[in-house]
Amino acid sequence: MITVATANRCARTFSYKDVKTCPIVAPFTPPCPPVLKLSAPVYNGRMMNYRVSVGMECHAELLTASKMFCSCANAFGGEPNTRTCPVCLGLPGTLPVFNAVAVELVVKTALALHCDISMRTIFHRKNYFYPDLPKGYQVSQYGDTPIGTNGYVDIEKADGTTKRIRITRVHLEEDTGKSIHSDGLGYSVMDYNRAGVPLMEIVTDFPPDVESAEEARLYAETLRGILLYVGASDGRMEQGSLRVEPNPSVRKEGTEAFGVKTELKNLNSFRAVQLGIEYEAKRQIAQIEAGETVLQATYGWDAEKGVTVLQRVKETEQEYRYFPEPDLIPIEFAPEYIETMRASLPELALDKKNRFVSEYALPVADAATLVSDKATADFYERAVSAGGDPKAVANWILGELTRLASGAKIAIAGGKVSPETLAELTRTVADGTITTTIAKRVLEEMWTTGETATAVIDRLGLRVAGADAVAEMVAAVVAAHPDIVAKIKGGNEKVIAFLKGQVMKEAKGQARPDDIDRLLKDAIDKA
Amino acid sequence: MTTVAPEDVRAVGALARIALTDTELDRLTHQMNDLLAQFDRLGELDTGNIPAMSHAVPVVARLREDVARPSLPRDVALSGGSQTDPWLGGFIVPQVLAE
Ligand SMILES: [Zn+2]
Numbered sequence: 001m002i003t004v005a006t007a008n009r010c011a012r013t014f015s016y017k018d019v020k021t022c023p024i025v026a027p028f029t030p031p032c033p034p035v036l037k038l039s040a041p042v043y044n045g046r047m048m049n050y051r052v053s054v055g056m057e058c059h060a061e062l063l064t065a066s067k068m069f070c071s072c073a074n075a076f077g078g079e080p081n082t083r084t085c086p087v088c089l090g091l092p093g094t095l096p097v098f099n100a101v102a103v104e105l106v107v108k109t110a111l112a113l114h115c116d117i118s119m120r121t122i123f124h125r126k127n128y129f130y131p132d133l134p135k136g137y138q139v140s141q142y143g144d145t146p147i148g149t150n151g152y153v154d155i156e157k158a159d160g161t162t163k164r165i166r167i168t169r170v171h172l173e174e175d176t177g178k179s180i181h182s183d184g185l186g187y188s189v190m191d192y193n194r195a196g197v198p199l200m201e202i203v204t205d206f207p208p209d210v211e212s213a214e215e216a217r218l219y220a221e222t223l224r225g226i227l228l229y230v231g232a233s234d235g236r237m238e239q240g241s242l243r244v245e246p247n248p249s250v251r252k253e254g255t256e257a258f259g260v261k262t263e264l265k266n267l268n269s270f271r272a273v274q275l276g277i278e279y280e281a282k283r284q285i286a287q288i289e290a291g292e293t294v295l296q297a298t299y300g301w302d303a304e305k306g307v308t309v310l311q312r313v314k315e316t317e318q319e320y321r322y323f324p325e326p327d328l329i330p331i332e333f334a335p336e337y338i339e340t341m342r343a344s345l346p347e348l349a350l351d352k353k354n355r356f357v358s359e360y361a362l363p364v365a366d367a368a369t370l371v372s373d374k375a376t377a378d379f380y381e382r383a384v385s386a387g388g389d390p391k392a393v394a395n396w397i398l399g400e401l402t403r404l405a406s407g408a409k410i411a412i413a414g415g416k417v418s419p420e421t422l423a424e425l426t427r428t429v430a431d432g433t434i435t436t437t438i439a440k441r442v443l444e445e446m447w448t449t450g451e452t453a454t455a456v457i458d459r460l461g462l463r464v465a466g467a468d469a470v471a472e473m474v475a476a477v478v479a480a481h482p483d484i485v486a487k488i489k490g491g492n493e494k495v496i497a498f499l500k501g502q503v504m505k506e507a508k509g510q511a512r513p514d515d516i517d518r519l520l521k522d523a524i525d526k527a
Numbered sequence: 528m529t530t531v532a533p534e535d536v537r538a539v540g541a542l543a544r545i546a547l548t549d550t551e552l553d554r555l556t557h558q559m560n561d562l563l564a565q566f567d568r569l570g571e572l573d574t575g576n577i578p579a580m581s582h583a584v585p586v587v588a589r590l591r592e593d594v595a596r597p598s599l600p601r602d603v604a605l606s607g608g609s610q611t612d613p614w615l616g617g618f619i620v621p622q623v624l625a626e
Binding site for chain 2: 064065071074079080082084089097098101102103120122179185188189191326
């Protein structure tokens with residue numbers, strides 16, 4: 001939500017008369033901009049004496065076809081105000097109707113986050129004046145019956161330990177419109193395409209379990225993974241469809257009371273989440289060390305400068321005058337509905353990773369990379385079930401296929417190599433039809449043409465050379481280098497590598513290294 | 528008995544972006560206290576056995592199928608605005624300081 005700075009302070013200076021006569025929608029241009037005190041220089045000393053606590057608020061736009069309460073399309077981009085209707089413009093006489101899929105996605109997410117589900121859930125109006133929603137209020141869920149309560153996310157730290165981050169609520173609300181930039185116009189211009197898009201809010205519990213910038217990043221990454229697996233969100237932080245808003249505070253080691261927290265915005269990558277919190281914690285510590293007080297305020301992360309910038313000071317707690325939304329009837333869930341939702345949940349990333357390690361004997365790091373994208377994890381399992389060697393398939397996906405896919409700027413699963421043909425490729429290597437070196441070339445060809453591995457091998461004649469052919473090549477190389485052979489016979493075994501290299505060059509990768517070793521040894525003995 | 532003081536009424540007015548004159552403040556404070564007195568009368572009823580309700584109609588919500596349908600043409604949508612910016616294609620609202 002966007003709020004006019006110091007609106008509370010300024011409100012009293014306007015008279016009702018202004019409201020009626022103002023040529024624009026509402027009258028207030030705050031006449032008293034806040035006097036902001038620039039903070040002390042950032043603390044660069046030890047942070048050892050301070051503890052950091054971070055409350056995490058995340059908003060995710062839900063992956064629905066239509067908006068929360070109307071049939072306008074839920075999409076990104078496009079010309080301003082081309083996805084609006086009487087409902088999302090808040091015109092009189094309209095009534096909101098819940099989007100079933102939006103409700104379903106929040107229920108699924110809440111279940112994936114191990115929440116209790118409120119079997120009867122109600123919606124509220126959050127009233128405020130900033131015109132990012134034309135109705136003058138946002139439909140949200142307040143109080144103790146949001147769709148999900150008391151959940152958790154387990155994060156896995158760099159040292160391999162896991163930590164449980166408790167979640168206090170998962171609720172459903174609607175997104176707001178955006179102001180189109182209009183510097184120098186003297187007014188703002190609103191685009192309501194995003195107004196009414198279903199939005200899910202996920203809030204961690206208090207006192208916060210997240211106690212460092214790194215844990216905050218891990219939490220955000222894990223949560224995003226869950227949202228992608230559930231299919232609730234596309235997780236695009238750079239487009240703002242997933243918005244991570246941490247509330248960091250610091251306190252001296254040994255003190256009970258939590259410090260004043262600030263709210264961080266504009267974090268549009270995981271890196272920004274970590275760097276932003278690190279910076280903000282240091283800035284707060286610097287203020288405390290300088291004898292100042294940390295103000296309850298919103299700071300924006302400036303990724304280019306690597307600093308947090310004060311956006312607005314919260315002088316008083318905002319008063320949103322929440323009340324139950326009279327236009328919306330409570331939602332009651334049948335126990336069978338919840339069980340259907342629970343049964344439809346996919347295996348989540350952390351469980352999948354552990355299973356890949358135990359079932360396919362993959363290294364933890366490889367398994368973690370594979371499961372970080374559900375489509376890639378599914379691609380992997382399909383290749384393995386098509387008869388691919390688990391370790392080899394993982395190596396091809398994490399190596400060559402990742403390289404080819406990122407070069408083409410597409411997902412692995414979106415390319416022309418199918419899980420079945422990748423499995424076939426690993427089999428041709430395993431049964432000695434081709435060498436690993438040749439397999440790389442075959443895969444590149446498969447990536448370009450979409451052929452099967454065997455088709456490429458046959459078309460380009462890439463089968464491993466038979467022992468006779470390799471023996472011929474070896475004989476020719478030995479005959480061409482009598483001086484080297486003499487050196488080897490004289491006891492300098494190391495130079496055999498040169499002869500081996502010559503044979504490999506001749507074979508263009510189509511000879512098996514152990515064949516060359518054996519035949520070369522024979523040929524030298526006979527020479 | 529629940530009552531509001533003039534400063535409470537002024538705060539409510541501020542939330543609604545309405546600046547009140549002292550005369551208005553005095554009149555509204557009286558009116559609001561009269562209303563609250565009525566609620567105190569309602570409070571005399573024994574409602575111990577009646578579950579709290581958040582909605583006046585004892586029904587539960589029907590949900591809508593998630594299907595996108597055409598929206599309003601932009602000129603029609605903008606025609607409801609008291610002022611619009613035809614170049615940017617948006618509704619004009621007061622300038623805000625911070626986003
Ligand atoms: Zn609409």
